[in-house]
Amino acid sequence: MIREQATDKRTPKTVRYEADLIVVGGGLSGTCCAITAARAGTRVVLVQDRPVLGGNSSSEVRLWVLGATSHMGNNNRWAREGGFIDEVLLENLYRNPEGNPLIFDTILLENVMNEPNITLLLNTAVYEVEKSGPETISGIKAFCTQNSTSYELVAPLFCDASGDGIVAFQAGAAFRMGAESTEEFGEKFAPTAEYGELLGHSLYFYTKDTGKPVRFVPPAYALQDITKIPRYRRFNAKEFGCQLWWIEYGGRLDTVHDTETIKWELWKVVYGVWNHIKNSGQFPEAETMTLEWVGQIPGKRESRRFEGDYMLKQQDVVEQRTHPDAVAFGGWSLDLHPADGVFSEKPGCNQWHSKGLYQIPYRCLYSRNVKNLFVAGRIISASHVAFASSRVMGTSAHGGQAVGMAAALCTRDGLLPRDLTEPVRMHELQQELLKTGQHIPGLHLYDSSDLAQSATLTASSELRLNELPADGPLTPLTSSVGQMLPLPAGPVPQLTVGVSADEDTTLTVELRRSSKPENHTPDVTLQTLTVPVPKGRQEVALNFEANLEEPAYVFVLFMKNEHIRLPYSTLRVTGILSVFNKVNAAVSNFGKQEPTEDIGVEAFEFWTPERRPKGLNLAMNINPGIALFGVENLRNGVQRPTNQPNGYVASPTDPNPTVTLAWPDAQRISRVELFFDGDFDHPLETVIMTHPETEVPFCVRDYMLCNDRKERIFQKTDNHQTRNTIRFDQPAETRSLTIHLKTMNGPAPAALMEVRVY
Template sequence: MKRRAFFKMGSASLVAAGLAPMSSQASAQSCEIGDRHADDWYHLGTGKKHQQPQRRLTRNFDVAVIGGGAAGICAAVAAARKGAKTVLVQDRPVLGGNASSEMRVHLNGVNRLKTGLAERETGIIEEMLLHNRFENAQESFPVWDHVLYDFVVREPNIELMLNTQAIEAIMDGDKISAARCWQLTTEKEIIIRAPLFIDCSGDGLLAASAGAEYRTGREGKAEFNETFAPDEPDGWQMGATLLMSAKDMGRPMPYRPPSYALKYDAENAHKRRKFNAYHEGIWWVEVGSDDDIIADQEINRHKLMGYLHGVWDYIKNSGKFPESENLALDWVGSLPSRRESRRFIGDYIHSERDLTGYKNFSDAVAFGGWGIDEHNPGGIENVALAPTIFHAHFDEVYQIPFRSLYSKNIPNLLFAGRNISQTHIALASSRIMATCALMGQAVGTAAYLCLQKNVMPRQLGQQHINTLQEALLRDDMFIPKRPAKDPLDLARKADAIFASSTRSGDAKLLVDGMSRDIDNKVHHWQSESLPAYVQFEWEQPMSISTVEIKCDTNVKRNIMMRKDSKNDELYFNGVPPEMLKSLAIEARIKGQWQTLSSVNDNRSRLIRSQFSPRDVTALRISLSETYGKSTAKLFEVRAYS
């Protein structure tokens, strides 16, 4: 499809059609792996002989998201909630990527600031983690898989395709017109057509097959003036890890390593290869690569299984860990968790100086803050080296620009996660899953706006970045140093804002554009007790149909699921007690107060209430109960016609 023809289509046509017809060349390409003409099938149920099963399917969507980890889930949910018909393609039987039950890596985010305080991500990723706190109090990783499944399939505009890999991009000129996919469980070739593709798969096979520019390895110091880069560029990529867990059986449990175990060289191991909480897995059982880490995956998987059992043999049989006598392996991973492979090139390559210098980007759409945590070349195969080097920690969060989230040379391709446009050193921080999730929500929202405004991602960033940023802020994303200033928000136009009581902050701060306390500044209102209310007054009637509230979930404390079920100043393994549970929204209409909506089982920080339009002169938000605190705190209130 010619670019000019794409731009001539109206946004409604794009949403309805999904994609213009493929070129004849592209169509001819799609008739290979689903071909079953050789089948000689005698179907006893129908009595028909020589049947051929139908194993080829073509589907049209507005947005195609490849990869069902944290980034892909957030991208798909963001696009779908805006109204785009979205497909989420995941090559495993479960969602969650490295955080799934198949790998069980903690879904970390910004929780390693020098201050020691978490400054947690909000938006869709927080919503996912809160959903888990309600539905998975037992903190089971297999149940977490099902929580994520529920989180995705409950969205009416998402079609989920599990056990499906996007193996090839079908091109029309310089754009991706379709993705050829293979679904393992159904033996189906599925051709997915869409005007916009988002690759959140980590390795980025679809993007690579489209011809999107990418690089692997470590940049040398000179290219981006990076302090922590090697003197000269090389091919090293951080290793993949294989985890395990052990169970106390209450009696001695002997262990004999399997035939493929690789002996752990404890004598030459670096002193920082520690065994703290080893019963929950050892993250430094990892293997990297200085060449093609994707092609070497199965070789490295076999090695990792050997190294894992070698380490466990050392724990059980060296005599140095007598407390392990009653422990037995309870779960052993078979799918390594990868940290690094392809990094695709966008209009901007995010680098070390952008992080450590807290560079301010006019097109910022997400943030990070995990320390620059570079795992050493070779992993456990360079056992004499420290397993990781935290080159830097951060006093505050840094920005991630939109220009790093779309392809430089494939116009309709976006990406989110560890495969974005960044250097190896920048990746050492931004690869953390909750950070990747923020990028996912940003590109999912961007994809919808591209459809709505009939533009490609580059043009969206150049011409409509304010619209994208305002949409993200409204949906409870946080962009450092970028307050919201939506001109359509009627709450900002209130002539008076006051509250029934105030313990801290000020009710007027609910419209200051900042939805969290940040940089040692207060941006909230907190009541003295409950019940309480906050009220907005207008001199002239305002037509209002939507009220949006951002309540307190304590972003200074993490709510991710950990194998150790940690519960302290930084981590919480329950529903945040600060979060609002029950409230009502009332309006003064023609001098009389009426209840417009009520919520009795709130489960998210962003509370959005919609009702038929009403001409009101006042809104009153009455707060009655939290999940444990005797006072309520709000960070933002918005109102829309």
């Protein structure tokens, strides 16, 4: 029993934590920051004001995680973010292909709880920032409503990943809110006052079919007149959750302090929409449906943006400008929404894509005037227009990982964030990020301590791509289709394709490449062939006379002709894709991007893959065959296809694919890093869009490591992850290391992207 006498005043229980890094905000950016820092040896306190992690991706909001892949709707190939966010998305695919947001919660929580260097404080809100000087945060105070405990959190470094920037704001960090004018940065897409300066919030609902009639009586506050929503005819009984992302409101209000007002307006809309679907009589299929879930907090898009030493701009995105301090990348469209949201007469979004990925500089990830403060997530240093692309969760997570590694280096060497911009230190940061699988466009990993760099590499076989066998369906050419092929510098090989025609016709085939070698937008036509095709089936030789000046992907594009059928191949190969000139309205892809005025974006065509089980390769013979899948790719410092496959692929007929690293003298091996093909082209959306598989078919499921005596020193089964780290309790002494790639997760030849040995 506890009994206390009456007193004048009491204070809550107070707990003090000291750490190397305090991360405020447990959305994807903050979580990825904390995990990356902790795994690099940094003591982290992660403060989250909600009961779960994930922010907009959590079960409280239920927005799908997307980034540069853009639903596979743009020309950014193999563009899914790497590092820890890749690990999370692949784990979610394995455990949760149905897209249950509750399961995604558990995956994030499990990863954080498994890190001994992280202290997690859920349901804990920061309310005060303490400073030891004008430019330095000394500590923060936070309060947990669930255990009635105050926390005093002290560290030399802080990261604000809170979305609204609660720490940065109170610390006096310079920030912006609203849209810049066209004149300030020369951004031609800067919105007009009529369009609005802020993106609003969205709030989602889920439905369920109960199998029996269900009554719905709307609450009194539900929107009564659904026609107040100009796009109300788009509502139907099938779409739910973030498929209705355009139920948005608040862009004319203060998106920080008016959030509760915005939430109530969105509740009115949601219940009004459901009343319309249930009770208007226009949707008889909804008779047995009920509301299963309605969000209690809205998903925020935009509020404050904090100024760093550099501000990302529209030109950085569209022109794909390079930066010496690049640490992450983006690739979502410039995606601005009308400030009036669901009540606007304008389209729900205004998306304009660039031709490829763009770099995000490190100078955008810390405050320019609070010297020990990192920023991550949607509050990084970016203009309103650039923010329209960088704000999405996959990109935010990738930037958060860069902050986590930067904080680890700062902790190790007693530095402040800006100190890492010195070239030698920046190079180290970039290399440490690359080691974790964090792709940075244009950068290669080279680690002088990696024993694989001095090894002799051999393999039991290497793929020479002489053909994509015609063992798949014969499909009408009802839309233009292309085959992406990686080629070395030099002449283009002869291609032969089986063509069937139902009448005498003409086949048009274009050979294209991208204007930038690491882009995958086929905007440069090298040659066009016009081939007469008589009725019936025949082999058509495509004799291109083009020469490539540098290694690159080429696009062999077969233009739409409904009288022609082309054969497809069931062979799927790492770094090989077919693409289609189709429509994906969800990301404003209508086959071609055609800006109607000078808004600073380019016109170009979209050639995008289809999702498995569709998206088979076009069948063809290739002479001479493509020999770009050798073992030397394993140490070229790139872990995904870019301008080349960058991976080792075994012959499809090899019964026991192996890779061997050999040294003249015995080596003491403590750790091996393997990177498999996790298919970075697949977006792996976390909710709504179910996936037909739980493992990526290009990924090795079972493998084994053997020493020079052919003894097994490690074995792994049921692998579904890109990155595998093998640590030996006692170093293995051996003159060779053989990797047996035993079983794949799907019908693809064995592949491996990188090997590092320490």
